[in-house]
Amino acid sequence: xxxxxxxxxxxxxxxxxxxxxxxxxxxxxxxxxxxxxxxxxxxxxxxxxxxxxxxxxxxxxxxxxxxxxxxx
Numbered sequence: 001x002x003x004x005x006x007x008x009x010x011x012x013x014x015x016x017x018x019x020x021x022x023x024x025x026x027x028x029x030x031x032x033x034x035x036x037x038x039x040x041x042x043x044x045x046x047x048x049x050x051x052x053x054x055x056x057x058x059x060x061x062x063x064x065x066x067x068x069x070x071x072x
Contacts, residue, residue, distance in 0.1 A: 002038055007048055015055040019041070022065065041068035 007015050021039045039046055042050050043062060050056065056063060 003041060003048065006042060011053055011055065014053055018050070018053075018055065018066075022062075022069075025069065026065070039069060 002017060002021075006014055009017075018031065021035065021042070025033055025039060042048050
């Protein structure tokens with residue numbers, strides 16, 4: 001459901017979804033396995049074009065964190 005929403009939304013909503021997923025992964029452990037699966041699918045699957053969104057290039061630190069999680 002989150003992935004479908006991401007694929008059909010504008011950049012603002014996509015940024016909010018990505019921010020919530022990343023914040024949840026970085027802050028609290030243990031996190032639900034579905035959270036990690038969703039984030040990895042979002043980062044790796046070219047259908048979602050995650051890396052083409054402008055918010056992925058705004059901060060080098062965020063891009064580094066996302067790249068590290070996509071290689072899990």
